[in-house]
Amino acid sequence: MPRTATDAETRIASDDHAAIRLWLRMLATNRLIETRMRRLLQERYETTLPRFDLMAQLERVPGGLKMGELSRRMMVTGGNVTGITDMLEQEGLVERVDDPDDRRAWLVKLTPAGRRAFVGMAREHERWIVEALGALGAREMSVMAGFLGRLKTRARSLEGRDT
């Protein structure tokens, strides 16, 4: 029995493709960091990652965003955005305002309380991320960002046609 940690990457035989190993490592790394962020957000602010994400999207757009815009930016379905917005609205952190240009649509905005709550969280969240990614230097981060950019482009183009 190896003594190394046993996780999602485990048990990949050496003849498996390098791409598979890389993908599993991406999954495991993301999950580790994401789980940590969830836990910290819960412990320190009694909130969750999706709520934080939604507020982060709104924070830079004082005029608010339509549900569909939120959905696209958060890369989740509209139904999901409806649910999270409902929660945040109940908590008084965001508000739905009628879109004057489209009576089907809402503009979702941070309330003053929401903005106050967000800025504190965001500062600390940034520290957590800097800490978590601190294993890489600036140059390495830049190289990795380049790789990821190419993977993103590829993934998008794959969704275009249907292979």
Added chain:
Amino acid sequence: MPRTATDAETRIASDDHAAIRLWLRMLATNRLIETRMRRLLQERYETTLPRFDLMAQLERVPGGLKMGELSRRMMVTGGNVTGITDMLEQEGLVERVDDPDDRRAWLVKLTPAGRRAFVGMAREHERWIVEALGALGAREMSVMAGFLGRLKTRARSLEGRDT
């Protein structure tokens, strides 16, 4: 307004830390590829990513794995493993067998039908991954795997102490 696609990475001001930008890009890339895999698994095999993951863990261990082992390897909670195993058991793809060494525990194994189903899926899944990660060459994959390895190690050590 830039003409680039609007997604989870959007609207990060240039003064934000490189680590944040990298993290958001990791999230977006993972989500894009993962969503594609979910869709393909659903379309071609009427199954889901967590079911596939659980079966993948079992495939290399003919003797089966305990629920707790599955939980650790899949990096999800035990309650979650119970639910997914229930589904797969109903579908006849895995079975719970009494662990002869521990009467509290189960050994979860692929049924013959489960193994048959898995090998077909796995082959195609590997093609999908190779295709999705094809934007990177072998050397680049190896560099990226190294970066991710360091991020994983860091994340684990952060969970050790409590910063």
Added chain:
DNA sequence: GGTAATTACTTGACATGTCAATAATATAGC
């Protein structure tokens, strides 16, 4: 060997995610 602490799993409550169906409104085309 008997009790206390730990471990393995299940359960129930709930948040988050998907999808498909629906209602309301906008838009395009004639």
Added chain:
DNA sequence: GCTATATTATTGACATGTCAAGTAATTACC
């Protein structure tokens, strides 16, 4: 302007994920 189509958001059904509490069995310890 009317109609057909597309877009915006909500809803409900369901899968997946968390956590905390509960049960049963094992292990540690005196």
